[in-house]
Amino acid sequence: MTLAYWKLRRFGPRALRVVARHKGESTAIAALEASLAQKIKPFAAAYDEVVRLRSATADAVRSLHAIVRAWLPLAQRDVQGLVSAEFGGRPEVADDVIVDARELLEQVKAAKAASGGAVPFQAACVGELERGVEAATKASRDAEAADARYGGLLRQLRQAAGELDAELQAVRGTLSARLGRRDPDLQKMRPRAVNEPDPDDDAGAPAPSPGVAPAAAGINSPTR
Secondary structure: OOOOOHHHHHHHHHHHHHHHHHHOOHHHHHHHHHHHHHHHHHHHHHHHHHHHHHOOHHHHHHHHHHHHHHHHHHHHHHHHOOHHHHHOOOOOOHHHHHHHHHHHHHHHHHHHOOOOOOOOOHHHHHHHHHHHHHHHHHHHHHHHHOHHHHHHHHHHHHHHHHHHHHHHHHHHHHHHHHHHHOOHHOOOHHHHHHHHOOOOOOOOOOOOOOOOOOOOOOOOOOOO
């Protein structure tokens, strides 16, 4: 999985509207429309159904979501380049929560303090995230095994996500080549733009993550 599901759910309809707006300017852009529309529909349907079915998520997944949110203020303060609003997976979609947790884990592991050593909270954060990811992954697998319909739906979602992600990469590449790298409609398709509300967004897409404020200096442990 190369992009979190909630991000794909926001970007898919946005991309389709961008392509429709520019298809008269380039045959290459026009060629994207039909294929993109075909990829968006099954992904959005599977995503929305997973959210509906799993409104009562396993405790381990909700706990991991809480762990991620608890550590984000410190990470936002001390990990260079980290943007807390990029960690916005819905707690009822286990794959999104696990992807967010693994991404935060890798960024914290790689972070260095201004002195060149480890950031103060690194060991505690890494340990808690690793335990949480392990527990949530097991809970998610158990849920799939116990509910045949849910397991089948997740397999559909994962396949559709991979296809849509590849399609969106093609959209970005074609828009860059035909419209230029600074074009506003390309910029709104950049990964970090996923949290910026846009007129091309689908009303049914998940809300963007609000992010968190950085922790105050001197605070080295999360409040959960």
